[in-house]
Amino acid sequence: MAEKNTLDGGQMIVDYLVKNKVPYAFGLCGHGNIGFIDALYERQGDIKTISVHHESVSGFMADVYYRVSGQPTATFTSCGPGSANMPIALGNAFLDSVPFLAVTGNVPTNQFNRGAFQELYRHHQADFPSTVRAYCKRVYQPTRGEQMPLTIREAWKTMVTGRPGPVVLDVPFDIFKEDTGAETPDPRGWVENISCKPGAGPEGVEKAAKLLMEAKRPVIFVGSGCRFGEASKRLLELAEKYQIPVAASASGLGAIPAEHRLALGLVARNGIYQANKATRQADVILAMGVRFDDRTSSSWIPGYSFNIPPTKLIHVDIDPEEIGRNYPVELGLMADTTTFMGQLLHTLESYESGANAARKEWLANIDGWRKEWDEFTAPGFKDPASPINPQRAAREIDLAMPEDAIMVSDIGIHHNWLIQYCKPKRPDSLIGCMGFGPMGFGVAGVLGAKLAAPDRPCVAVVGDGAFFMHNTVLGTAVEYNIPVVWVVWNNYAYASIRGLQRGFLDGRELATDFKHPETGMPYNPDFAAMARSCGVEGVSIDRPEDLGAAIQQGIAANRPYVIDANIGAEANPGGAGIWELPGLGRSNPMFGGRHEIHGA
Known part of the structure; x- marks a missing residue:
């Protein structure tokens, strides 16, 4: 490594990754990023480089690495077509709130707007950032070495705080080797010491607790925001202590073990009967970390996945833009789901447990619907075809x-x-x-x-x-x-x-x-x-x-x-919900249906 205070741009990026305990960089070489690869070469004992054979593979690897470990990693791609292969992986991570740092190479700054090899320049010089703005949380493009300390710490903070997501660091060729004139920023002061898991206001938590405890047919509905860290443990405690069944979007499956009596399973157009029926007949739904997209919500047509209203919706999400996007709320709370569940469990200590007569009847009805679904689907599991x-x-x-x-x-x-x-x-x-x-x-x-x-x-x-x-x-x-x-x-x-x-x-x-x-x-x-x-x-x-x-x-x-x-290709999965394709029509439920009205 270069002497202290003389790190070049590529060295500083790699050093910052190492300081953040990033174990891998996934990517594909090109002339536009050889300066960054050279910086990785110098630190092979601290961060391992995995070379792939298509750029999008690096993004998918970084994405799932985080979903399993909770540790963000980095990718590297070259200018032009190399980085143009990244939006598919960036878009996936962006919509699923998964952070990784995509380091993309670009043409040298002294060649901006000259139509250099692989430069996108006809609308704006070195214009790769415009290609990916819709696919990531933010794009940063330093054009001088001295900008790198600010750029790298801001890029990492943007990536991991609030609603996480991928960030693109687009680096011109020469900046990888240009002196930054500074030490690498210390992540402790710029990122690690920032608390970004906000709770809800006490009045909101109290109102949520009251709505849940007064409900006769409550359901907790979870998405990916309830699968990470301590969220699943708190979810299980909440469900068991107050006897509230838990339904899941496709992204929330596994938040509690699927075989648990309180686990309803998938709510969706191809969701299972007991899950869809419970959510469309619930009087109160506590939804956490979910978006209510069209597949989950049976194209938002009442009576298949949900009936909101008259069902009262408590919607909790760290991103306030998702609250009230597709359904009106009885109560909307901007909060980290793990933090909120801790608050809710504390507030509910003053309430009696959920083992009342109405709750027992509700769970008994659900058990009956589960039995109907299991009997309906049983033959397919024995087919010897x-x-x-x-x-x-x-x-x-x-x-x-x-x-x-x-x-x-x-x-x-x-x-x-x-x-x-x-x-x-x-x-x-x-x-x-x-x-x-x-x-x-x-x-x-x-x-x-x-x-x-x-x-x-x-x-x-x-x-x-x-x-x-x-x-x-x-x-x-x-x-x-x-x-x-x-x-x-x-x-x-x-x-x-x-x-x-x-x-x-x-x-x-x-x-x-x-x-x-x-x-x-x-x-x-x-x-x-x-x-x-x-x-x-x-x-x-x-x-x-x-x-x-x-x-x-x-x-x-x-x-x-x-x-x-x-695998046989003639059978298509049905479900207890539907999906509408505007102009073409809508599917029909495989089992159950809209005639089972709210509260029936």
Whole structure:
């Protein structure tokens, strides 16, 4: 490292990462970031560099690394097309409130607005920041070395405080090597000593407690904001002590163990019956860390997921912009969910427990709805068909997971099956993405999960489309000996979109099937053979009874492992909610429906 007070820009960024205990930098080289890579070279004993084969992979790895460990990391990409591959991963992290620092290279400052190689200049000089403003929390672009101390500390603070999210640090080529003339800022004074987990005002907490305790049919509804840190522990204490059932959005699954009697499961267009019915019949809903998006809320059509009003909504979120966005509130509180639950538990100590007659009747009704749903869905778990019934596939995968396993799901039709039928035991047992929904999230993100939790089994369940799109991860897994398992849900189609064509467009299918041009038969590469060509173990599975054993074998192998699973493509997951596509129509509930009016 250079002498004190003579760090260049790249050295200062790396030193700041080290001071923040960042263990990895994920990225891909280019001429625009070789100065930053040189700074990483100097600190190889303090921070490990992981080189990927597509830039978006680095972002997905950083994203899931944080979801498992709670530690933000960094990515690095070059100017022009290199960094232009990052918005897909940035957008996903942005909508799911996941922080990572994206260090992007740009052209030298003395070449700004000259049309240098890979410069975006026709609207504004060195204009990569305009490309990503909609995809991240903020973009910083220092143009002198002396700006770096201020820039790096502000970028990191913006990333981790308030509602977390990714931040882009766009650095011109010469600034990586330009003297900053300063020491690296101390994170303790600029970030670590900042408290950014605000509580709600005491009057609001008291009103929330009163509403909950007076409710006859209360439900707690949670999103991703209740899965991190101490939030899940406080949630379980709140639910058990006051006997309040807990429903979840897709991002909140696992906040309490799925097999717990008070766990309702998924509320969504493809949500399960007891969850959707409870939330649409609740008289009070305490919603924490949720956005009430269209899939969760059955396109906001009353009577399927929610009936707000007359249901009274208490909405708690660290971002006030989310409160009252899609439903009117009886009470809106800007607060960190963990802090708020601590406040609420303290306030509720003056109330009697929730074990009253009305609450017992409410829970008994829910138990009855759960039994109806279980009886309705039971046949699919026994189907011996090959290709494998997707409902059974979801259950077999779930049953094969060890207690401490991490399952990372990509986006696609398989994700809808997994969130409906898997039973996550821990907050990080099932990780998915439901905001931006990019293909490749699970294919690449599982590598980040394994690096964050090297002693835990990590399994990705991914669609054939996504795996084919991002199969470069096989090389990265081999190069860095990252022992993960990929289960390729092979149904020879972009099946979730084909399902929409069949359901809303009278079966007018185009550009969704994978077929051989000569035979017309379903076509895909042999993914197991593809894996073996990369030095990864690969097996093919056709029978449902073999799927779980293959996963266990893949985990036991302790090396990168691909399972090409032949899954039936004709069945699409239904649910107790609906989804409306304006101009095309709306789906129908698979079980239950809007006729079950509020309070019935």
